[in-house]
Amino acid sequence: MSTTYQPVGWSIDSNIYEVNLRQYTAEGTFLAFEKELPRLKDMGIEILWFMPITPISKLKRLGSLGSYYACSDYTSTNPEFGSLDDFRNLVEVAHRLNMKVIIDWVANHTGCDHRWVTEHPGYYKLDANGNRYDAHGWDDVIDLDYDNPALREEMISDMMFWVREAAIDGFRCDMAMLVPLNFWEKARTILDAEKKLFWLAECEETDYHPVFDATYCWKFLHKMEAYSKGQTDLRGLEDVLDFYEQSFPENAMHAMFTSNHDENSHSGSEFVRLKELAVPFALFTCTWKSIPLIYSGQELPNKKSLKFFDKDPIEWTGTYELEEFYRKLLRLRKTSRAMAAIGTSVTRLVTNVDHKVFGFIRKGGEDEVIVLVNLSGESFGEVIIAEGQLSGQYTALFNESRGILRPGVPISLAAYGYEVFVSNKLL
Numbered sequence: 490m491s492t493t494y495q496p497v498g499w500s501i502d503s504n505i506y507e508v509n510l511r512q513y514t515a516e517g518t519f520l521a522f523e524k525e526l527p528r529l530k531d532m533g534i535e536i537l538w539f540m541p542i543t544p545i546s547k548l549k550r551l552g553s554l555g556s557y558y559a560c561s562d563y564t565s566t567n568p569e570f571g572s573l574d575d576f577r578n579l580v581e582v583a584h585r586l587n588m589k590v591i592i593d594w595v596a597n598h599t600g601c602d603h604r605w606v607t608e609h610p611g612y613y614k615l616d617a618n619g620n621r622y623d624a625h626g627w628d629d630v631i632d633l634d635y636d637n638p639a640l641r642e643e644m645i646s647d648m649m650f651w652v653r654e655a656a657i658d659g660f661r662c663d664m665a666m667l668v669p670l671n672f673w674e675k676a677r678t679i680l681d682a683e684k685k686l687f688w689l690a691e692c693e694e695t696d697y698h699p700v701f702d703a704t705y706c707w708k709f710l711h712k713m714e715a716y717s718k719g720q721t722d723l724r725g726l727e728d729v730l731d732f733y734e735q736s737f738p739e740n741a742m743h744a745m746f747t748s749n750h751d752e753n754s755h756s757g758s759e760f761v762r763l764k765e766l767a768v769p770f771a772l773f774t775c776t777w778k779s780i781p782l783i784y785s786g787q788e789l790p791n792k793k794s795l796k797f798f799d800k801d802p803i804e805w806t807g808t809y810e811l812e813e814f815y816r817k818l819l820r821l822r823k824t825s826r827a828m829a830a831i832g833t834s835v836t837r838l839v840t841n842v843d844h845k846v847f848g849f850i851r852k853g854g855e856d857e858v859i860v861l862v863n864l865s866g867e868s869f870g871e872v873i874i875a876e877g878q879l880s881g882q883y884t885a886l887f888n889e890s891r892g893i894l895r896p897g898v899p900i901s902l903a904a905y906g907y908e909v910f911v912s913n914k915l916l
Contacts, residue, residue, distance in 0.1 A: 493699070494677060494681075494688075494699065494700060494701075494702070496687070496702035496703070496742060496831070497658075497659070497685050497686065497687050497702065499535075499589065499687075500536070500687050500702055500703070500742070500780070500830075501742070501829045501830050501831045501832070502822050502823055502828065502829040502830070503535045503536055503589075503780060503822075504533065504534060504535055504536060504775075504780060504781045504782075504783065504819050504822065505536045505538050505591075505689070505744060505780060505781070505782045505783070506529060506534040506536065506537055506538065506782075506783050506784075506785075507538045507540065507749055507750065507782065507783070507784045507785060508522065508537055508538065508539045508540065508785055509540055509750055509784070509785040509795065509803075510522055510539060510540065510542070510570055511540075511554065511557070511569065511570075511800065512785065512795045512796075512800070512801055512802050512803050513525070513785055513786075513802070513803060514802065515802055517569060517570065517800065517802070518569075518570055518571045518575070519542075519566075519570055519571040519575040519576050519578070519579045520571055520575055520579075522579065523578070523579050523582055526582055526583060526586055526588065527586070529588075530586045530587075530588060531816070532788060532809075532812050532815055532816050532819065533815065533816050533818075533819030533820050533822075533823070534588065534783070534819070535587075535588055535589060535819075536588070536589045536590075536591060536658075536659075536687065537583060537588055537589065537590050537591070538591050538592075538593065538661045538689070538782075539590065539591070539592050539593060540557045540593050540750060541557040541558060541560060541567075541592070541593040541594075541595055541663075542566050542567055542570055542576060542592060542593075543560045543561070543562060543563055543564075543565065543566065543567060544560065544561045544562050544565055544566070544567045544568065545557065545559055545560070545561060545567060545569075545600060546559045546560070546561040546599070546600020546601050546602045546603060546629065547561075547602060548600070548601040548602035549600075549601045549628055549629045550600075550629060550798075551628070551629050551798045552796070552797070552798020552799045553798065553799045553800070554569065554798055554799055554800060555600075555629065555798060556629055556630075556797065556798060557593070558593075558595050558598075558630065558663060559599070559600035559601070559629045559630050560595055560599050560600055560603060561599070561600045561602055561603045561604065562603065562604050563644075563647035563648075563650070564647050564650045564651075573654070573655070576655055577654070577655050577656070580655055580656050580657060581656070584656070589658040589659070589687065590657050590658055591657060591658055591659035591660055591661055591686075591687055591689065592651060592657055592660060592661070593660075593661045593663055594648060594660045594661065594662050594663060595663040595664075596633070596644060596662065596663070596665075596668045596672070597632065597633065597663070597664050597667040597668050598623055598627070598630040598631055598632045598633060599630060599631060599633065600629060600630055600631075601621075601629060601630065601631055603631075605643075606621075606631075609639070609640070609643070611634075611637055611639070611640075612633055612634060612637055612639070612640040612643070613631055613632065613633060613634055614631075614632040614633070614634045635668060635669045635672055641672055641675070644672070644676070645675065645676050645679055645680070648660065648676060648680060649679070649680060649683060652680060652683055652684050652686070653683070657686075658684075658686060658687055659686040659687030659688055659689065659702075660686065660687075660688060660689070661689040661690075661691065662688065662689065662690045662691060662701070663691050664691055664692065665690035665691055665692045665697055665701070665704075666690075666692040666694045666697055670696065670697055670700060673690075673697070673700045673701070674700050677700055687702055687703075688700070688701045688702045688703075689701065689702065689703050689704075689744060690703070690704045690705070691704075691705050692704055692705060693705050693706065693707055693708060693743075695736050695737055698737050698738060698741055699738060702742055703742040703743060703744050703780050703830075704737075704741070704742075704743060704744070705743070705744055706733070706743045706744060706745045706746070706779065708729045708732065708733075709726075709729045709730065709733075709745060710746065710747070710752070712725055712726055712728075712729045713726070713747065713763060713766070713770050714762050714763065716766070716864065717762065717763045717764055717766045722844070723843070723844065723845075723847055723864065726847065727837065730777070740831045740832065742779070742780055742830045742831060743779045743780070743830075744779065744780050744781075744782045745773075745774040745777060745779035745780070745781060745782065746774055746781070746782035746783070746784065747759040747763060747767060747770050747771050747774055747787075748784040748787060749782065749784050750784065750795075750797070753784060753791075753794055753795055754794055754795055754796065754797040755797070756794075757794050758790075758791065758792050758793060758794055759771070759787070759790075760790070760792045761792075761794070765866065765904075765905045766864060766905060767790075768811070768814070768905070768907075769862045769863065769864060769905050769906075769907050770862075770864075771787070771811075771814075772814075772818065772860075772862060772907050772909070773847070773860075773862055775815070775818040775819070775822075776818065776821075776828070776851070776858070776860045776909060777835060777849070778830060778833060778834075778835040778851070779830060780830050781818075781819075781822075783815065785803060786803040786805075787811065787815075788809045788810075788811045788812045788814075788815055789803070789805065789806070789808075789809055789810065789811070790810060790811050791803050791804070814887075817886055817887065817909075818886075818909070821858065821886065821909070821911065825851075825853070825856045825858055825911065826853035826854040826855075826856045827851040827852050827853035827854070827856040827857055827858045827912075828851060828853070828856075828858060829853055832853060833851060833852060833853035834851070834852045834853070835849055835850070835851050835852075836849060836850050836852075837849050838850055838859070838861075838874055838875070838878055839874070839875040839878065840861075840872055840873060840874050840875065841871070841872065841873045841875075842869050842872055845863060845864060845865035845867060845869070846861055846862065846863050846864070846865075846869065846872055846902060847861075847862045847864055848860065848861045848862070848872075848874065850878065850879075855912075856912060857880065857881075857883070857912040858909060858910070858911055858912065859874075859879070859883055859894065859909070859910035859911075860907075860908075860909050860910075861900070861902060861907060861908050861909075861910075862907045863902040863903070863904065863905055863906045863907065864905075865904065865905070866904045866905065867904055868901070868902065868903050868904045868906070869901065869902050870899075870901050871899035871900075871901065872899055872900050872901070872902050873897070873899045874896070876896065876897065877896075878896075879894070879895070879896040880896075880912075881912060881913060882894060882895045882912075882913055883895075883910035883911055883912050883913065884910065884911055884913060885908055885909070885910055886908070886909040886910065886911055887907075887908055887909065888908060893913075894910045
């Protein structure tokens with residue numbers, strides 16, 4: 490790479506919340522979601538990622554409302570969600586709450602009746618018969634041709650529209666690896682000169698990572714699912730974590746998650762895929778050296794699979810069972826230097842039950858955080874951390890009745906239980 494990019498400063502101890510606007514409220518609009526911002530702010534959410542807010546093509550539309558990812562115009566809003574002014578206002582309110590807004594950018598393809606089909610037909614790939622197509626067999630979209638320099642310029646111009654017209658703070662780049670790497674490099678160089686942005690790529694290809702601030706952890710999600718089915722063990726989880734550590738640049742940031750719009754709609758909620766391990770693994774993704782990515786409704790928690798192409802609102806009850814769970818974890822990320830995604834270390838702890846309990850220690854400056862997660866249905870009355878791994882004493886984040894963790898003092902963990910211990914230097 491000819492350019493070395495540095496992540497925007499506010500991202501390294503932050504978190505991402507994916508907004509499925511269509512299903513978030515009964516109205517499914519910018520205005521309706523705006524009312525949720527104070528609650529999400531109180532929970533500790535900082536970066537709001539909106540699934541595509543652009544209009545959806547009608548030609549070959551799937552379902553009654555179509556896929557967010559079949560865009561018909563990159564520089565306007567989906568009337569289903571509201572006007573451009575509605576979105577601008579939503580961004581302004583989020584900014585007043587010190588929250589950031591990033592939007593989903595689908596650069597590989599458009600919907601089948603995008604305005605470019607008639608205005609710029611040369612922007613699209615053609616098959617041997619001269620027909621537009623999608624290489625992955627997705628029926629409602631057609632691929633763009635990045636061999637065309639004019640397309641590249643137009644795409645960057647359309648991305649700039651949202652930076653200048655709506656004051657967004659970054660992009661989540663859909664299937665980033667399907668678009669040439671040198672396009673993203675040029676786009677970032679030009680757009681970051683306008684405003685320093687946060688760049689999240691939906692991919693985990695090592696050669697793409699240097700152009701982005703953070704990339705996805707699909708491999709780890711699938712390994713968590715395999716573990717929940719008894720198809721791997723803790724060593725299998727460690728192998729994937731080692732892959733990220735060894736194969737990516739030093740201090741590379743990764744977005745770690747247990748659910749998102751794809752997984753929830755197509756494979757089921759985290760409670761279907763991970764069963765009793767859904768919450769323990771959620772804690773893991775919020776405490777490992779990563780940026781936690783939380784999907785709409787996980788704080789409820791939403792246990793149903795949301796329809797993708799039709800209206801299917803989250804069934805909010807007014808009771809948010811996991812809100813305090815996330816609040817504690819996200820607040821810890823802001824108060825402890827040990828929890829930042831860059832400039833910190835993470836080391837696996839040795840315990841007497843290593844085959845069932847995944848323990849690790851995070852360090853940053855003088856701060857230390859101990860995480861113990863029981864990834865089994867067996868309870869343990871005495872989990873003992875091996876000598877020499879703890880310094881000083883630590884206080885439990887979730888269950889204060891556990892008392893103080895000290896070297897040589899065992900703790901108990903219920904089946905699928907967990908605890909986070911914070912060094913008293915932080916208190």
